[in-house]
Amino acid sequence: MSYLNQGGFVMKIITQSLASDSAAYLQGYLRQGDSATYPAMIIVPGGSYTHIPEQQAEDLALAWSARGYQAFFLRYSFVAEKKPLLPAPVVELAQSVAVIRQNAAAWQIDADQINVAGFSVGGHIVALFNDLWHDAHINQLAGTRPEQVKPHAVILGYPVISPKLGFPTDQEMLASWTDDPNSIAADEHVNDRNVPTFIWVTAADPLVPVQNAMSYAQASLAHHVDTDLHVFHHGSHGLALANHVTAWKPGTSLPHVAHWLDLAEEWLNELD
Amino acid sequence: MSYLNQGGFVMKIITQSLASDSAAYLQGYLRQGDSATYPAMIIVPGGSYTHIPEQQAEDLALAWSARGYQAFFLRYSFVAEKKPLLPAPVVELAQSVAVIRQNAAAWQIDADQINVAGFSVGGHIVALFNDLWHDAHINQLAGTRPEQVKPHAVILGYPVISPKLGFPTDQEMLASWTDDPNSIAADEHVNDRNVPTFIWVTAADPLVPVQNAMSYAQASLAHHVDTDLHVFHHGSHGLALANHVTAWKPGTSLPHVAHWLDLAEEWLNELD
Numbered sequence: 001m002s003y004l005n006q007g008g009f010v011m012k013i014i015t016q017s018l019a020s021d022s023a024a025y026l027q028g029y030l031r032q033g034d035s036a037t038y039p040a041m042i043i044v045p046g047g048s049y050t051h052i053p054e055q056q057a058e059d060l061a062l063a064w065s066a067r068g069y070q071a072f073f074l075r076y077s078f079v080a081e082k083k084p085l086l087p088a089p090v091v092e093l094a095q096s097v098a099v100i101r102q103n104a105a106a107w108q109i110d111a112d113q114i115n116v117a118g119f120s121v122g123g124h125i126v127a128l129f130n131d132l133w134h135d136a137h138i139n140q141l142a143g144t145r146p147e148q149v150k151p152h153a154v155i156l157g158y159p160v161i162s163p164k165l166g167f168p169t170d171q172e173m174l175a176s177w178t179d180d181p182n183s184i185a186a187d188e189h190v191n192d193r194n195v196p197t198f199i200w201v202t203a204a205d206p207l208v209p210v211q212n213a214m215s216y217a218q219a220s221l222a223h224h225v226d227t228d229l230h231v232f233h234h235g236s237h238g239l240a241l242a243n244h245v246t247a248w249k250p251g252t253s254l255p256h257v258a259h260w261l262d263l264a265e266e267w268l269n270e271l272d
Numbered sequence: 273m274s275y276l277n278q279g280g281f282v283m284k285i286i287t288q289s290l291a292s293d294s295a296a297y298l299q300g301y302l303r304q305g306d307s308a309t310y311p312a313m314i315i316v317p318g319g320s321y322t323h324i325p326e327q328q329a330e331d332l333a334l335a336w337s338a339r340g341y342q343a344f345f346l347r348y349s350f351v352a353e354k355k356p357l358l359p360a361p362v363v364e365l366a367q368s369v370a371v372i373r374q375n376a377a378a379w380q381i382d383a384d385q386i387n388v389a390g391f392s393v394g395g396h397i398v399a400l401f402n403d404l405w406h407d408a409h410i411n412q413l414a415g416t417r418p419e420q421v422k423p424h425a426v427i428l429g430y431p432v433i434s435p436k437l438g439f440p441t442d443q444e445m446l447a448s449w450t451d452d453p454n455s456i457a458a459d460e461h462v463n464d465r466n467v468p469t470f471i472w473v474t475a476a477d478p479l480v481p482v483q484n485a486m487s488y489a490q491a492s493l494a495h496h497v498d499t500d501l502h503v504f505h506h507g508s509h510g511l512a513l514a515n516h517v518t519a520w521k522p523g524t525s526l527p528h529v530a531h532w533l534d535l536a537e538e539w540l541n542e543l544d
Contacts, residue, residue, distance in 0.1 A: 196505070203499045210493055214486075217503070221482055227475045231489070231501035233468070234542060256538050259531070266528050270506060 123159025
């Protein structure tokens with residue numbers, strides 16, 4: 001797979017495990033063959049904490065690669081592997097940022113520009129990580145220090161935010177996530193140390209109510225976090241790029257919604 | 273002023289008064305010379321209820337004209353002319369929709385596609401009108417029936433929504449607007465008959481807090497009104513087109529924010 005038909009400019013695909021006691025790993029799509037450094041984007045896909053859609057995760061990573069990012073997706077732990085699951089995926093995301101920062105020079109990455117984009121329950125992981133990257137317990141579990149795991153900015157697509165806001169409705173599912181629902185209500189843990197946050201969602205989302213995104217955005221605005229929010233009227237849950245690349249049924253390629261990617265890239269370019 | 277260098281395709285600029293007892297009028301920028309019918313857009317400009325910026329109002333109208341709309345701006349009554357002022361501008365907006373609908377054939381307008389876009393306090397007028405277009409008292413004051421004044425859709429740019437949300441802070445100013453602040457809290461009067469609503473604002477707005485737009489959007493979503501919401505992180509109050517045409521000081525031409533016009537047009541095209 002090459003961007004330019006020249007020797008050396010060949011994408012390198014890597015797999016990086018995170019800890020000996022988990023199935024989590026990072027898959028990276030690295031530009032190489034020049035001397036440039038690039039910002040990084042870690043995709044944290046959805047999948048109801050039971051699986052991840054790997055093809056969609058790769059498509060999201062490649063979309064950022066095409067915009068000049070060193071792109072990754074995180075295969076985090078699932079409920080079948082740890083019960084209750086949380087905060088394991090949050091810890092694995094912290095480890096992901098740390099390992100990318102540690103390898104920044106080798107992977108041609110600007111260590112100050114490590115961004116994270118989460119979708120659906122991946123948005124839940126990222127929203128919690130945004131609230132907790134400096135948390136002592138999370139860093140203890142990750143074996144990291146806050147300065148190693150601080151992200152530059154986060155993007156949340158149709159995020160799950162709080163079990164109090166309509167998802168999940170299944171109490172057994174919630175019990176597999178946590179035995180302390182308050183601890184995973186991401187809107188209730190937003191604080192002044194949250195990093196710039198871009199949120200997009202569809203008002204019509206039939207699975208995860210739009211109130212999840214709205215409530216997190218309200219908390220971000222209240223804490224004067226740099227916030228960009230885009231609520232598109234139409235569209236189902238799980239739209240990913242909302243274009244033909246990731247369309248998975250009729251009505252999931254929506255040009256209006258697909259603007260989120262341009263808007264997010266532009267917003268990132270306006271941050272310090 | 274002509275769109276095409278052909279006989280007949282010459283914009284006609286009209287001025288339409290609304291009632292013998294007010295200074296309010298509509299200024300229209302009408303495409304003509306063909307047999308097409310067009311949707312309409314009524315711009316309701318800002319100006320703190322003391323004046324309107326006529327150049328900016330015209331620039332906003334021309335932007336919609338260029339996108340194939342029969343465009344108008346409303347010069348509504350000001351506090352120096354009526355005290356307390358409200359609901360006079362809301363009544364004048366109702367009269368505006370009625371007069372456009374009445375003249376739809378002559379003005380080459382689709383009577384089912386009369387849209388309204390309000391900015392700052394103009395957004396307050398439009399938000400209240402969206403809540404109250406079917407209200408008996410408003411229609412009595414306007415001399416209209418609800419079916420004559422129902423808009424197709426509304427656009428709110430950096431709207432003032434409620435005096436409880438940080439603007440105005442001056443109690444004398446508020447007293448010049450109304451002697452019943454609850455009656456002008458537009459977020460508290462949203463109902464199931466509100467029409468599709470597009471809202472945009474900047475999170476950093478130093479004059480009218482972003483909470484105004486957020487609160488109206490929350491109410492619209494709660495009532496299952498078709499809602500599109502765009503909160504852009506940077507930018508001051510009163511950006512209008514947010515491009516060089518309406519820039520009024522350094523930092524008021526902002527390409528990220530200027531997307532609101534494309535997004536709004538696209539959203540309108542997706543409505544029934």
